[in-house]
Amino acid sequence: MPKITIDRSLCTGCGLCASLCPDAFEVGDDNIAKVIGSSCGDQSIEEVASQCPVEAIKVD
Numbered sequence: 717m718p719k720i721t722i723d724r725s726l727c728t729g730c731g732l733c734a735s736l737c738p739d740a741f742e743v744g745d746d747n748i749a750k751v752i753g754s755s756c757g758d759q760s761i762e763e764v765a766s767q768c769p770v771e772a773i774k775v776d
């Protein structure tokens with residue numbers, strides 16, 4: 717299973733990741749994304765991570 721991390725210092729809370737993959741990402745009350753899962757259905761988690769405008773999502 718991939719290790720997914722969000723760099724909290726970079727995340728702007730734009731919500732794109734949660735919109736693309738609500739099973740794996742959620743924007744918290746602090747307006748920063750958090751990881752809630754590791755599956756994105758038809759998309760790969762890497763694909764979703766690559767769309768983050770500030771490259772805050774790391775997949776190892």
Ligand code: SF4
Nearest residue numbers: 727728730731733768
């Ligand atoms: S797409 Fe990137 S900047 Fe936007 S909420 Fe997700 S992690 Fe944060």
